[in-house]
Amino acid sequence: MSSGSISDLDKNRALAEWLEWQLRQVRNRVRELEVKEQQESRARERARAEQSWKIQPQRAGRPAMLHRGGCTLFKSELGFLNREEAVIALAEPDIEPCQICAPQTGLEQA
Template sequence: MLEIHAQEQARRERARAEMAFKIQPQRSSSTALLHRGGCSMVALAEPGIEPCEVCRPQTGLLG
């Protein structure tokens, strides 16, 4: 029973993380970075925003 509860808790945390967006503001000569959220297509289409190379929010959007 505890395992089912832990799995449900992990699923909820993943769902919450996917609904969140974080944009790292532009700094000096670098561009702003978009970090993983549920759907990042809109923000990725904005000028001056690139996907974060660590969390790669564009993954899964190209298929």
């Protein structure tokens, strides 16, 4: 080894540090992309819910109730109804529309 030159060991240490820095950058980017993907997935689900409907079952003498898919008064563990199913449900005498989310809005104009 001549004076003033960098040893192979020092070169490899510098390379290892640089590769570790690059790996940290990539891992941070992966985390950012995962968060973005989760946010987009939640936004798609909210949009789908807003264009769907759900039925709250009859309980304690209260009638069944039709809600918009995004209504937070009733969290459904079942699937959503499409527009046609919501129109049919709304026509049923034992199903009332939610007074808060007004699921009947726009359904009458079929």
